[in-house]
Structure formats: C-alpha cells, structure tokens
Amino acid sequence: MVNCSRCGNREGLSLVTIPYQEAAGAGRILVYCRTCQVDMAGQLGETIPLGKVSPGVFLDLYRTGKTTSDPFTACELVFGSVKPDLVREAQTLMNHIDRQ
Numbered sequence: 400m401v402n403c404s405r406c407g408n409r410e411g412l413s414l415v416t417i418p419y420q421e422a423a424g425a426g427r428i429l430v431y432c433r434t435c436q437v438d439m440a441g442q443l444g445e446t447i448p449l450g451k452v453s454p455g456v457f458l459d460l461y462r463t464g465k466t467t468s469d470p471f472t473a474c475e476l477v478f479g480s481v482k483p484d485l486v487r488e489a490q491t492l493m494n495h496i497d498r499q
C-alpha cells in the first residue's frame with residue numbers, strides 16, 4: 400500500500416526527494432500527493448510521478464547521487480513492499496558513489 404508520506408492520501412502520488420541541505424544534491428526519498436507537492440514545492444529536489452518510477456528509475460537516483468535514503472525504507476515507501484534485489488543493488492550503488 401503506497402500513500403503520501405505526509406498526509407496519507409493515496410492519489411496523485413509522486414516520488415520526491417527532499418535535499419538534506421538547501422541546494423545540495425542528495426535528498427531523502429518520500430512519496431507526496433499533489434497537495435503536499437504544492438505545499439512543499441520550495442523544498443523538493445526531484446519530483447517523479449509514481450507511475451513512471453520503475454526499478455531502473457529508482458536505482459538511477461542512487462547512481463546519480465540524488466538520494467542517500469536508506470534503500471530498504473525508500474523501496475517500501477515507493478513500491479509498497481521491500482524488493483530485496485533492488486535494495487541490495489541500491490546499497491551497492493551508494494557505496495560506489497564518489498563522495499567529494
């Protein structure tokens with residue numbers, strides 16, 4: 400069951416990233432409905448409609464350093480269940496990111 404991380408709404412959901420620091424790339428992955436996206440617009444990094452979030456898109460967020468969210472939690476939020484292979488792959492990608 401996937402719903403808005405902020406208000407629990409189940410419609411109009413998108414994956415969003417909320418940068419830990421202003422203007423710094425990496426953010427926390429959450430799922431927001433349209434209303435919450437509007438409310439929080441100034442704080443969002445990436446916004447991707449949930450219907451477009453494939454495992455590949457999810458992994459790209461880790462590959463490109465756009466998130467450092469715990470993959471276990473993020474996977475459950477976004478896909479509604481933990482996919483062990485996907486979580487493992489995301490963890491591997493995070494460990495390979497060149498941290499400067």
Ligand SMILES: [Zn+2]
Pocket residue numbers: 403404405406407408431432433434435436
């Ligand atoms: Zn909401």
